[in-house]
Amino acid sequence: MAITKQIPDTIFAANSFCPGCGHGIVIRLIAEVLDEMDLSDRTIGVLAVGCSCLVNRTLAVDLMQSAHGRATAAAAGIKRTRPGNLVFTYQGDGDAISIGIAETLYSAQRDEKITQIIVNNGVFGMTGGQMSPTTLVGQRTATSEKGRNSEINGDPVNIMKLLSQFNTAYLARGSVHDAANILKTKQYIRTAFELQMRGEGFTCVEVISPCPTNWHMTPDQAVERIANEVLEVYPLGEFVKGEHQK
Amino acid sequence: MKKLMKGNYALAEGAIRAGCRLFAGYPITPQTEILEYLSSHMAEAGGTFVQTESELAGINMVIGAAAAGARAMTSSSGPGFSLKQEGISYLSSMEVPAVIVDVMRYGIGLGNVVLGQADYFQVTKGGGHGGYKVPVYAPASVQENADFVFKAFDTAEAYRTPVIILSDAAIGQMMGSVELPDPIEHDINKFDWTLKGRDARHPTGRKMTDVIYYDYAFDDYDPHIRARYAKMHDELQEWEEVETEDAELLMVAYGISSRVCKEAVRLARGEGIKAGLLRPITLWPFPEKAMTKFNGRIKGYLSVEMNACGQMVEDVALHAGGTKVYSDPTGRKVADSEDLVALIKDILAGKIEEVF
Ligand SMILES: Cc1ncc(C[n+]2csc(CCOP(=O)(O)OP(=O)(O)O)c2C)c(N)n1
Numbered sequence: 001m002a003i004t005k006q007i008p009d010t011i012f013a014a015n016s017f018c019p020g021c022g023h024g025i026v027i028r029l030i031a032e033v034l035d036e037m038d039l040s041d042r043t044i045g046v047l048a049v050g051c052s053c054l055v056n057r058t059l060a061v062d063l064m065q066s067a068h069g070r071a072t073a074a075a076a077g078i079k080r081t082r083p084g085n086l087v088f089t090y091q092g093d094g095d096a097i098s099i100g101i102a103e104t105l106y107s108a109q110r111d112e113k114i115t116q117i118i119v120n121n122g123v124f125g126m127t128g129g130q131m132s133p134t135t136l137v138g139q140r141t142a143t144s145e146k147g148r149n150s151e152i153n154g155d156p157v158n159i160m161k162l163l164s165q166f167n168t169a170y171l172a173r174g175s176v177h178d179a180a181n182i183l184k185t186k187q188y189i190r191t192a193f194e195l196q197m198r199g200e201g202f203t204c205v206e207v208i209s210p211c212p213t214n215w216h217m218t219p220d221q222a223v224e225r226i227a228n229e230v231l232e233v234y235p236l237g238e239f240v241k242g243e244h245q246k
Numbered sequence: 247m248k249k250l251m252k253g254n255y256a257l258a259e260g261a262i263r264a265g266c267r268l269f270a271g272y273p274i275t276p277q278t279e280i281l282e283y284l285s286s287h288m289a290e291a292g293g294t295f296v297q298t299e300s301e302l303a304g305i306n307m308v309i310g311a312a313a314a315g316a317r318a319m320t321s322s323s324g325p326g327f328s329l330k331q332e333g334i335s336y337l338s339s340m341e342v343p344a345v346i347v348d349v350m351r352y353g354i355g356l357g358n359v360v361l362g363q364a365d366y367f368q369v370t371k372g373g374g375h376g377g378y379k380v381p382v383y384a385p386a387s388v389q390e391n392a393d394f395v396f397k398a399f400d401t402a403e404a405y406r407t408p409v410i411i412l413s414d415a416a417i418g419q420m421m422g423s424v425e426l427p428d429p430i431e432h433d434i435n436k437f438d439w440t441l442k443g444r445d446a447r448h449p450t451g452r453k454m455t456d457v458i459y460y461d462y463a464f465d466d467y468d469p470h471i472r473a474r475y476a477k478m479h480d481e482l483q484e485w486e487e488v489e490t491e492d493a494e495l496l497m498v499a500y501g502i503s504s505r506v507c508k509e510a511v512r513l514a515r516g517e518g519i520k521a522g523l524l525r526p527i528t529l530w531p532f533p534e535k536a537m538t539k540f541n542g543r544i545k546g547y548l549s550v551e552m553n554a555c556g557q558m559v560e561d562v563a564l565h566a567g568g569t570k571v572y573s574d575p576t577g578r579k580v581a582d583s584e585d586l587v588a589l590i591k592d593i594l595a596g597k598i599e600e601v602f
Pocket residue numbers: 048049050051052068091092093094095096119121123124125126127132
């Protein structure tokens with residue numbers, strides 16, 4: 001499928017993610033959605049600690065850099081101060097699901113009217129590919145050289161399942177490993193932003209994303225791995241949509 | 247009109263009147279009345295109160311609100327304050343104003359909920375990482391608990407820094423008469439730099455991040471940090487003097503201990519002993535400008551504080567310029583004015599050894 005696309009207005013400089021990294025695609029999708037919804041002037045993003053730090057230098061909206069794991073708490077503080085703005089967090093799986101799990105769960109529990117975007121690449125990317133809560137059983141990482149052992153490390157964390165315990169407005173998991181899923185993921189992000197702007201409540205989109213660098217794979221191998229191994233553990237789809245009871 | 251109020255409530259009401267519209271905190275004795283008061287009164291003022299899942303979430307919610315332009319505050323004590331330190335480091339690095347209250351208790355680890363002044367080190371020495379400094383105000387009365395919130399927010403905004411109010415269990419729990427300051431409204435759009443959505447002046451959006459990452463070239467960062475703290479150091483020192491002009495011995499004390507020292511000055515003067523009190527109002531910057539007036543002229547400083555080994559005494563020594571420094575860490579006991587007079591007599595009679 002040969003499509004030439006223009007750079008979205010809300011991107012102001014080329015990103016510096018590694019070649020084949022999923023982060024670049026997710027940021028592009030966010031920028032496209034903001035352009036289409038004409039929301040870039042009213043958006044405030046909260047970046048996590050991880051490769052998401054690099055977003056500061058590419059996405060043309062107001063952004064703040066949060067402490068590791070605390071992005072949703074900061075975003076809640078922003079949204080409660082400026083309820084008319086679109087407020088989203090942009091976090092890795094380590095940030096949102098390991099060190100920041102309390103902030104993630106309690107933002108959902110309080111139904112904070114923010115959008116949490118979790119880029120799940122199954123490793124701590126920025127620090128060099130250590131095991132994260134979402135690393136698959138058997139997956140080799142810098143801190144699980146023989147593969148994740150569930151007896152020692154427990155099983156991977158399914159954040160969509162955990163979040164479904166709460167009364168939220170929208171929960172969806174997309175992936176950026178092929179064109180069709182990229183389009184779906186874009187729609188998920190758009191739905192989440194729309195629900196937030198309607199004041200519905202907590203919205204979260206988890207995105208399965210390749211980290212070729214720390215998976216020690218080529219970009220092609222990395223997307224194949226997602227299709228063949230990762231999606232089995234992390235099925236895609238919308239898990240909560242508009243059944244919000246308030 | 248004066249009102250009789252508990253110290254913690256006066257501080258909480260002071261926050262609302264100072265235009266604070268987001269408070270996020272977690273229960274811990276002896277600061278809990280601040281949380282309780284704001285849980286019912288913040289909504290009436292049109293603000294937000296959140297009892298967060300932890301102190302970490304509390305301080306980070308404050309960071310977000312403050313970054314977005316609100317006057318925001320959190321409060322805690324000892325163990326809970328320790329958890330706020332990472333956030334205070336981030337506020338310092340982002341150069342975002344916010345107010346953090348520590349109503350001190352006693353002891354190491356879980357410690358104890360009893361009266362104490364055990365957090366001097368962690369509050370004044372930048373207990374978080376990186377070597378930042380934070381202006382610290384130490385109220386010594388119910389009135390100051392209310393007034394210092396205004397002062398703290400004003401300083402925070404003027405210098406774009408977090409500011410700490412270091413209160414203690416005694417000041418927080420005591421009843422006292424207070425003239426509540428007139429309320430002010432804070433405009434969240436007062437400053438251009440706060441997050442609000444990009445505009446013509448910020449076409450690629452504001453980037454509120456560690457200044458080291460975004461705003462300064464490698465060679466400019468350290469001079470910027472040095473200049474920033476030098477300015478606060480020079481401009482913010484505040485203190486109160488009691489009977490200092492002809493004093494031979496100056497007690498140095500803040501918060502609850504300073505109240506007892508004031509009484510000790512009165513008793514000592516009654517006996518013809520030339521004792522005085524230097525009460526730091528800012529603990530950082532420490533009022534060294536006051537001390538340079540007395541160094542070499544008096545026989546000694548006596549540092550009085552409620553902890554086991556003495557903490558502030560190190561700052562007294564640092565600025566004493568060779569004048570002898572005596573230490574009376576009263577531990578879990580509030581200082582006693584008569585005991586202090588006896589101690590002062592012994593010091594002046596050369597019976598007590600200086601610690602510095
Ligand atoms: C309190 C704290 N602990 C640890 C770190 C080091 N650190 C930086 S990024 C990171 C992990 C990032 O992994 P993830 O959230 O999965 O994001 P990715 O880089 O993979 O996008 C860690 C542990 C830190 N900056 N702060």
